[in-house]
Amino acid sequence: MTSNHIMSLKAVGMRFGSFQALSDLSFDIDAGEVLGVAGPNGAGKSTLLNVCTGGLCPTSGSVLLDGQDITALPRHSRCSRGIAMTFQIPTVISSLTVAENLLVGRSFGGSHRHDFDAIVEIAGLGDVLGADAGTVDLLTRKAIMLGAALATGPRIVFMDEPLGGLNADEIKRFVRMIDRCRQAFGVTVVMVEHKTRALAEIADRILIINFGKFVCLDRPSVVLNDDHVVEIYLGKKHDA
Ligand SMILES: Nc1ncnc2c1ncn2[C@@H]1O[C@H](COP(=O)(O)OP(=O)(O)OP(=O)(O)O)[C@@H](O)[C@H]1O
Secondary structure: OOOOEEEEEEEEEEEEOOEEEEEEEEEEEEOOOEEEEEOOOOOOHHHHHHHHHOOOOOOEEEEEEOOEEOOOOOHHHHHHOOEEEEOOOOOOOOOOEHHHHHHHHHOOOOOOOOOHHHHHHHOOOHHHOOOEHHHOOHHHHHHHHHHHHHHOOOOEEEEEOOOOOOOHHHHHHHHHHHHHHHHHHOOEEEEEOOOHHHHHHHOOEEEEEEOOEEEEEEOHHHHOOOHHHHHHHHOHHHOO
């Protein structure tokens, strides 16, 4: 029987000293989907992304990529297997041009490479390729980070709060960018996001966690209309 799961977590736990940040998390990520991850502050969302991308090695359970155990692999080894991550605060190399930043991304990753011109077009960076990356606005810095992640040739991209700090118009533009990544390259996207309305627009499914524990995983219309989820785990202050 063939599986459509690109990644699976099996009973994953993450303990920092005596603090249990993630507990017994098990779920599958479908190839080609946009999976949203939401939950209150401190729920364990960034910890979960780090466990998936190799920034942290879980203290219990396992992470599988295409059914292969990658739990102990560090970030650079996972990158060469097609796993990329973007961060809440855009990490660009300010002393390099926009194009050079993308080329740095291209020097990492595995044997597969997405087309460079297509990445530039998707990220909307055509007009600023020669600009110093340190001089561009926040949306462009986020686009550079996404472009550099795509330049590693990923099959799955994890994004930590990609919409943070953007205004309503910029959110729409970045959501379109994410959608184009999927259309053009077939990449799977897992995004942690507090802006639940935007998340509902782009995500095929949303995972809710709280206190490091699984709460639910379903289509946005089901998850976001669940009274318990809305009141307890999302809350009005995060809605945008
Ligand atoms: N390296 C660490 N050492 C100790 N505790 C940590 C560490 N990293 C995270 N934590 C704790 O684990 C919990 C989950 O943190 P995490 O950053 O994953 O939450 P989050 O859901 O991403 O929160 P937010 O929405 O505020 O970004 C928090 O209580 C945090 O203080």
